[in-house]
Amino acid sequence: MSTPKAEACEQTTLQITGMTCAACATRIEKGLKKIDGVTDANVNLALEKATVTFDPKLTNVSEMEGKVVQLGYDTVKEAVELQITGMTCAACATRIEKGLNKLSGVTGANVNLALETAHVEYNPAMVDVRDIQNKVTQLGYKAEPKEEVMDAGQRRQKEITKQKRKFFISAILALPLLWSMVSHFSFMSWIWLPDLFMNPWFQLALATPVQFYIGGHFYVGAYKALVNKSANMDVLIALGTSAAYFYSLYLTVEWASNGAGHHGPDMYYETSAVLITLVLLGKLFEMLAKGRTSEAIKTLMGLQAKTALVVRDGVEQSVPIEEVVVGDIVIVRPGDKIAVDGEIIEGRTSVDESMLTGESLPVEKQTGDTVIGATLNKNGVIRIAATKVGKDTALAQIIKVVEEAQGSKAPIQRIADVISGIFVPIVVGIAIVAFLIWYFFVSPGEFAQALEIGIAVLVIACPCALGLATPTSIMAGSGRAAEFGILFKGGEHLETTHLINTVVLDKTGTVTKGKPELTDIIVQGIDEQSFLSIVGTAEKNSEHPLAEAIVSGIINKGIELGNTDEFEAIPGFGISAVVNGQKVLAGTRKLMTKYNISFEDALPQMEQLEESGKTAMLIAIDDKYAGLVAVADTIKETSKEAVERLKKMGIEVVMITGDNGRTAAAIAKEAGIDHVLAEVLPEGKAEEVKKLQAQGKKVAMVGDGINDAPALAIADIGMAVGTGTDVAMETADVTLMRGDLNSIPDAIYMSRKTMKNINQNFFWALGYNSIGIPVAALGLLAPWVAGAAMALSSVSVVLNALRLQRIKLGKNGASKL
Numbered sequence: 001m002s003t004p005k006a007e008a009c010e011q012t013t014l015q016i017t018g019m020t021c022a023a024c025a026t027r028i029e030k031g032l033k034k035i036d037g038v039t040d041a042n043v044n045l046a047l048e049k050a051t052v053t054f055d056p057k058l059t060n061v062s063e064m065e066g067k068v069v070q071l072g073y074d075t076v077k078e079a080v081e082l083q084i085t086g087m088t089c090a091a092c093a094t095r096i097e098k099g100l101n102k103l104s105g106v107t108g109a110n111v112n113l114a115l116e117t118a119h120v121e122y123n124p125a126m127v128d129v130r131d132i133q134n135k136v137t138q139l140g141y142k143a144e145p146k147e148e149v150m151d152a153g154q155r156r157q158k159e160i161t162k163q164k165r166k167f168f169i170s171a172i173l174a175l176p177l178l179w180s181m182v183s184h185f186s187f188m189s190w191i192w193l194p195d196l197f198m199n200p201w202f203q204l205a206l207a208t209p210v211q212f213y214i215g216g217h218f219y220v221g222a223y224k225a226l227v228n229k230s231a232n233m234d235v236l237i238a239l240g241t242s243a244a245y246f247y248s249l250y251l252t253v254e255w256a257s258n259g260a261g262h263h264g265p266d267m268y269y270e271t272s273a274v275l276i277t278l279v280l281l282g283k284l285f286e287m288l289a290k291g292r293t294s295e296a297i298k299t300l301m302g303l304q305a306k307t308a309l310v311v312r313d314g315v316e317q318s319v320p321i322e323e324v325v326v327g328d329i330v331i332v333r334p335g336d337k338i339a340v341d342g343e344i345i346e347g348r349t350s351v352d353e354s355m356l357t358g359e360s361l362p363v364e365k366q367t368g369d370t371v372i373g374a375t376l377n378k379n380g381v382i383r384i385a386a387t388k389v390g391k392d393t394a395l396a397q398i399i400k401v402v403e404e405a406q407g408s409k410a411p412i413q414r415i416a417d418v419i420s421g422i423f424v425p426i427v428v429g430i431a432i433v434a435f436l437i438w439y440f441f442v443s444p445g446e447f448a449q450a451l452e453i454g455i456a457v458l459v460i461a462c463p464c465a466l467g468l469a470t471p472t473s474i475m476a477g478s479g480r481a482a483e484f485g486i487l488f489k490g491g492e493h494l495e496t497t498h499l500i501n502t503v504v505l506d507k508t509g510t511v512t513k514g515k516p517e518l519t520d521i522i523v524q525g526i527d528e529q530s531f532l533s534i535v536g537t538a539e540k541n542s543e544h545p546l547a548e549a550i551v552s553g554i555i556n557k558g559i560e561l562g563n564t565d566e567f568e569a570i571p572g573f574g575i576s577a578v579v580n581g582q583k584v585l586a587g588t589r590k591l592m593t594k595y596n597i598s599f600e601d602a603l604p605q606m607e608q609l610e611e612s613g614k615t616a617m618l619i620a621i622d623d624k625y626a627g628l629v630a631v632a633d634t635i636k637e638t639s640k641e642a643v644e645r646l647k648k649m650g651i652e653v654v655m656i657t658g659d660n661g662r663t664a665a666a667i668a669k670e671a672g673i674d675h676v677l678a679e680v681l682p683e684g685k686a687e688e689v690k691k692l693q694a695q696g697k698k699v700a701m702v703g704d705g706i707n708d709a710p711a712l713a714i715a716d717i718g719m720a721v722g723t724g725t726d727v728a729m730e731t732a733d734v735t736l737m738r739g740d741l742n743s744i745p746d747a748i749y750m751s752r753k754t755m756k757n758i759n760q761n762f763f764w765a766l767g768y769n770s771i772g773i774p775v776a777a778l779g780l781l782a783p784w785v786a787g788a789a790m791a792l793s794s795v796s797v798v799l800n801a802l803r804l805q806r807i808k809l810g811k812n813g814a815s816k817l
Helices: 022-033 061-070 090-101 129-138 152-182 200-214 216-227 233-257 269-292 295-302 394-407 413-442 447-460 464-483 491-499 507-511 528-539 545-556 589-594 600-611 639-648 661-671 682-694 706-714 726-731 743-777 783-806
Strands: 010-017 038-044 049-054 078-085 106-112 117-122 142-145 307-312 315-320 329-332 341-346 349-352 363-365 382-388 486-488 502-506 517-523 564-570 574-579 582-587 614-621 624-632 652-656 675-677 699-703 717-721 734-736
Touching (some): 010 061, 022 038, 022 049, 022 413, 022 464, 049 061, 061 106, 078 129, 090 106, 090 117, 090 129, 117 129, 129 142, 200 216, 200 233, 200 269, 216 233, 233 447, 269 447, 269 464, 295 394, 394 464, 394 486, 413 447, 413 464, 447 743, 464 486, 464 743, 486 491, 486 743, 491 717, 491 743, 502 682, 507 652, 507 661, 517 528, 517 600, 517 614, 528 545, 528 564, 528 582, 528 624, 545 624, 582 589, 589 614, 600 614, 600 624, 614 661, 639 661, 639 743, 652 661, 652 682, 661 675, 682 699, 682 706, 699 706, 699 743, 706 717
Parallel strands (some): 502 652, 502 699, 699 717, 717 734
Antiparallel strands (some): 010 049, 038 049, 078 142, 329 382, 341 382, 349 363, 517 624, 564 574, 574 582, 582 614, 614 624
């Protein structure tokens, strides 16, 4: 698990090339952590990314990239040529150059005044061309790319195309060798075999390009690993194939020196060539499958609008979404996607927000309301002022959370890290021992047979599957969850969630709709209109949902509100205000008791209202009880269903609220919740969570308000309802983008399925090696069969992880994000 970032620390992401197995990822991780100033490093083999937390005063990205190169790998850097307009002198060029070089993620910028161009090298994981262009614009100039820049998907496609080409060349060259080998089996003796295929020189001609051209990168990788006193998959493949190739070369030279008869001796060129071909095929399948694990990101990015209709200098013009800036006036027509987050300044409409909230019914919007980018405008023309653009929009933040979760490391990955660190040297040792036992004891003097067994042990034991076991499942699981509006903020949270056995639900806005309505008014010694005017004026400064309901209900009765002379919110109690010189108190029994207000006459009516599920608030004017108002907040339609699902999963459900016991009990009974913690002050919610944890329970806290943040932070898993406040979402480990409480059992179910998937992958990866190594050492596996099994193991792990993408969430299957 990542260590918490210090205040002075920054985080960067490096895209790394050249990793082949878990041993590579572990070595890079250890190397980066040795850099002075690096507080944490997490290398994800599946994503080929390193996330590094560091102190910028002690180190920088260039030093980290240098370390990666020193370890024998490389970092992906992009370069773009920009056409700059607006420069007038050398000072302009210098200014742009300095500005770009200060941009986080830019590794080098060179501006040419004469050609009016800028050559910029950058890390695509940290910054993109649009950010670079925006920086130039910010400096007072304009920049346009002179050439198209590849995105991550295009780079992956290019790698896949390259891998396909190498595989097909290797397969064509290895096929005649495989043909000659298969024909030696007694049950395949009927196959016609051209004499040429048995000629050692012909076999050498076919095997050599496969060994050194197609398989050349194995030698490079093995050399770099050994130079850095480490070992990885490349070492195993290079050792195994080289042993077969060079032994065959020795036999070829010996055959030639003895007169080169019609048929040569039994060769092992096919062993090395077929092994390399199978490894390439496995890696190709692996790359194709890994590409599918990031489908969730592609789906989310596909929701974005591509262009926006903006008003600039009084003229409407369509511009790419990347060119919209904060403050732009954006026109959205019926049927169009809303381009960016903003506030409606003109027009009325209804907006389909189902991609975020899961709510199928469109939401009515008018002037002053906020809208979210990527949602769909249904039936009215609106003008919005852009408030958040680019990486700041709600959708961009969702994509960022999913990307970070997919790139993070679950604690269970530590098992693979430890094993992979010692795995390859142990396997090499076992292979040498197996060779010696066969050569000296089992089949004395049979060098070829002993060599085959040693090669089989080397090849079957590659730790690729072990390294992919966790990250592929985390990528697929968190991605699939995101499609249903469940955002895990990291692999550690996805792992921990499956342990949850107690769920604590905040009442208002979580179990209930959070939109209460004014239902009852009881006055004593004052006329109702004056009473409501005073109460409404006092409550209008409060942000509490119950206060909003009271004010809204009073305004709907046509009563005008005045202004307060003083106002104070008393968390957990109510409010104190001064209206037209009169002191007003509105709130709970505790508030009245605190100020020594007698309210015994109101108790029977108050209790009756509370038993029916309403929240009653006592009102005192000038230190005398003046009446009460009651509001009702109905539970969400899906709350009861979600609670039932949680109980069926063996999870205890607790409701926590600052409301009084009777009202809380009525709401809990309606939702099917058996355990209630009522009249809990905001600061007390965290304490109640601690008490549950002290009983040995794994607690998930679910809330949507600012006062839930401490409890969300202290719980084993904090779940924020996404329709709530930004503070709650920031504090939480899991964000439920929809207000539907079914997302809670869905999140736990997804975590359980992901952990089961990871355990299956570990069982297969470790079981495969545990069985495969002794079987190979006993001489029961030909090297090419071992190679095929090794390739299959990696592919099977990735394909098993992809099964998570087919999971249906919700009682009847939820709609997708």
